[in-house]
Amino acid sequence: xxxxxxxxxxxxxxxxxxxxxxxxxxxxxxxxxxxxxxxxxxxxxxxxxxxxxxxxxxxxxxxxxxxxxxxxxxxxxxxxxxxxxxxxxxxxxxxxxxxxxxxxxxxxxxxxxxxxxxxxxxxxxxxxxxxxxxxxxxxxxxxxxxxxxxxxxxxxxxxxxxxxxxxxxxxxxxxxxxxxxxxxxxxxxxxxxxxx
Numbered sequence: 001x002x003x004x005x006x007x008x009x010x011x012x013x014x015x016x017x018x019x020x021x022x023x024x025x026x027x028x029x030x031x032x033x034x035x036x037x038x039x040x041x042x043x044x045x046x047x048x049x050x051x052x053x054x055x056x057x058x059x060x061x062x063x064x065x066x067x068x069x070x071x072x073x074x075x076x077x078x079x080x081x082x083x084x085x086x087x088x089x090x091x092x093x094x095x096x097x098x099x100x101x102x103x104x105x106x107x108x109x110x111x112x113x114x115x116x117x118x119x120x121x122x123x124x125x126x127x128x129x130x131x132x133x134x135x136x137x138x139x140x141x142x143x144x145x146x147x148x149x150x151x152x153x154x155x156x157x158x159x160x161x162x163x164x165x166x167x168x169x170x171x172x173x174x175x176x177x178x179x180x181x182x183x184x185x186x187x188x189x190x191x192x193x194x195x196x
Contacts, residue, residue, distance in 0.1 A: 004140055004165055004196050006044075006052035011136045013111055013127070013157070014040055014056040015143030015150050020078040020085035022144060027085055030080040032172035034089070039170040041093045041141050053134050054096035055127065057111035057143070057153065060086055065105035066117040073107075073117060077184050099127045110152035112160065128160060135156045138163040142170035142195075147184040154193050165194040 006012065019042060020026035022033040047054050051113055058081035067073045079086040081103070088094065102108030106123070107115045113122045131139070139157040141164065143150055150171050157164040173181025189195055 006047040006050035006140070007137060008053075009137040010047070010050075010052040011053040011055060011131055011134070011138070012043055012047040012140045013153060014044070014054065014060055014092070014094060015111055015141060015153050016057055016079075016145075017077055017089050017143050018058060019087050019089060022089040022092075026078070027076050027108075028174070030174055030191045031069060033144055036138075036142065036144065036170050036172055037089050037091050037165075041091070043140070043142060043167065043170060044093050044095055047131065047140070053136060054094065054097065055130060056088065056092075056094045056101050057125075057127070057149070058086065058088060058100045058101050059097050059108055059149075060100035060132050060180065061108075062105050065102070067102065067107050069103060080093050097130060099125050099130070109149050110156040111149070112156040115160065117150070129163070130166060132162045136162065138166045140146070140167060143168045144172060145181075146171040146173035147176075147180040148174055151184040153174060154188050155191055158191050158193050162195075164192075165196050168195050 115122045139162040141154045
């Protein structure tokens with residue numbers, strides 16, 4: 001196993017470790033979601049000690065959005081703004097800013113972009129700007145879920161020119177279809193993303 005190193009040019013991006021995904025009582029609980037929390041906390045401590053930048057992303061949806069199944073989308077209601085489900089997991093230790101996504105009802109799969117579920121138009125979040133202003137060259141991704149927001153965040157990071165690593169021990173998959181998580185890892189590796 002490679003042990004990812006951190007420095008002042010490296011950012012740890014912690015994706016959507018929120019109650020609705022990480023807690024077994026969450027509306028869209030990911031199997032093994034809670035188990036990533038202590039692993040991520042260790043990575044946060046390592047990154048911070050080495051002068052790395054730590055940033056988290058957070059789904060933050062309005063109560064009604066075409067992203068949700070009840071409004072024509074594919075997902076159960078989850079991470080509704082200002083609810084328990086949208087809060088970051090209480091044991092997660094984040095030392096840095098939090099980038100909220102999906103705030104206007106968009107699909108917020110990637111930490112870098114949001115997409116209008118009807119028109120397909122994308123708009124950036126503040127994440128790329130936060131990384132560029134600190135001179136970040138390398139992005140390390142951890143969090144939930146492997147086959148959705150982790151994958152889209154990592155693919156966007158690579159597309160934007162960041163050297164990108166996904167910490168496979170610090171992610172877990174929704175697996176809407178059996179094998180989705182493994183397929184996502186293969187897709188990321190095929191895009192030149194390092195898997196640690």
